[in-house]
Amino acid sequence: MAILNSNSMSPSEIKDSMRVIHADHLTAARSVLACDFRTAREAYGNEGIMLKCTTGSDILDSLIGGGIESGRLYLFYGERESGVDALIHMIIVNALLPPEMGGLGGKAVYLNCGNYKYERTMLDAEFLCSLIKAVGFDPNEMLSRIYAVFAFSEEQEERALDEIRRLLQADPSIRLLVVHNIAKLFTAKEGTPNRNIAEKIVRLQRVIHEIWRICMEKNVAFIASCRPAENRGSQIPPPEGGRYLSHRAAVIVYLEKKSKSGVSAYLIKHPSRAPKSARLIIGGEGLGRVTFPFRSLLKDEIGRLRRTYREALLDLKRRKAFDSLVRAWSSELGAMSNASVPTVLEVMLLTAAVDNRKNIEDAIDRIEEINLKLREIELRLREIKRLTEAFSDASN
Known part of the structure; x- marks a missing residue:
């Protein structure tokens, strides 16, 4: 702290010295407190870029x-x-x-x-x-x-x-x-x-x-x-x-x-x-909903499920059934828009769905085979009818 000798100083000199001491103390106090003052304009500007x-x-x-x-x-x-x-x-x-x-x-x-x-x-x-x-x-x-x-x-x-x-x-x-x-x-x-x-x-x-x-x-x-x-x-x-x-x-x-x-x-x-x-x-435009690119998420999930079901999907018919389910999922983006990671119960249901789909695919294959045989029979009947008509005309 500075000591003033008032006996050898005029009133104006004492006043000036007091101003210097006050300024020094204020500077020291600000350095101790580490105060950085900002204007309202500066604060408002920083608010926008924070x-x-x-x-x-x-x-x-x-x-x-x-x-x-x-x-x-x-x-x-x-x-x-x-x-x-x-x-x-x-x-x-x-x-x-x-x-x-x-x-x-x-x-x-x-x-x-x-x-x-x-x-x-x-x-x-x-x-x-x-x-x-x-x-x-x-x-x-x-x-x-x-x-x-x-x-x-x-x-x-x-x-x-x-x-x-x-x-x-x-x-x-x-x-x-x-x-x-x-x-x-x-x-x-x-x-x-x-x-x-x-x-x-x-x-x-x-x-x-x-x-x-x-x-x-x-x-x-x-x-x-x-x-x-x-x-x-x-x-x-x-x-x-x-x-x-x-x-x-x-x-x-x-x-x-x-x-x-x-x-x-x-x-x-x-x-x-x-x-x-x-x-x-909750579940809509608010808590519990996270907006995300669903196609990207679906692609990642399908890849993960393929790796999880690698052994099961070695069977050609199961793989076809799984691909059929994927196509069905992809066509139902609206219904699946809130989907995330399958729970254990959902995985169990998925396993059953794949096997059910496999049975459905087998039934579809058998129906296609039957339809093919029916078309062959129909063609043969037409050929027999044509030959019969030709033979009848020749006899007349």
Whole structure:
């Protein structure tokens, strides 16, 4: 700190010196805080060129401002039947896609919080693989780009912070962090004895803050999901986990199932958008639907099935039956537009269908043989008739 000798300086000199010291202190403070100020025009311009990851639903993308942005915490919450768990899977897969396909072109970290006692939170590998195949990528290659961390207790979720921090520091290609059911382990009514709810909420706040801080430092998109808190009479229940989670999240969306296939999405919070809602259709233009080139997917699936049924298809008639089914599938693109990877039951049905088709093809072959013989008999009868008429004319 500079010391001024006011006895040897005039008032104007003291004033000028104070300005210099103030400027030096301001410069030092800015360097310590690493503050880079931007104008509103600069911020608005950067908004347009920022990478955004699609949620898998055009309607939901539009609701939240075009998709998932890096450096923000997005909170999606709703009951299990609302589709929020499926949405988490879709966002994970989409983040792995290249930017030209609506992805972030990087890797993802997935933290699963749950157990059988409170609520079993699942990472559905079969569903992930079906989504990956639906967009035309190899599941083995894509799954290798997902870091999975699992926490089955409050303490494990707290310790997961160190692993998340290590991963984000070691791998700069990570673009997305997902915490599935972030508050469940801390808000369950049962738990570690002699620990009140207030203490648990404070610990949860620390988990949220630390994950948020490291994601902001690394410019990683942060997605969290949770269930709604007990409804106290409000139309839209708050998310479980206390107020801090809602405070820290930049974007909050509540999902509520309305009908057999309909889901309402409510935008609760957004830094630049007013609250609004949208209707999604599970299996239609919304959650559960991924648009993809079906002919390409069908071609890949047929190739995989041919390899799977290689021995069975050595039989010429079975191979003809399989090819016949392929032709039938190709002519029913509309009915097959939502198809993905066959389940075990579908594979069993396919096996039966191939054998049934083989029997049908055998029957068709026999019918063709019978028709051929009938045509030969018809030709012979005509020839006999012609010869008979000729002989009759000669006799007369």
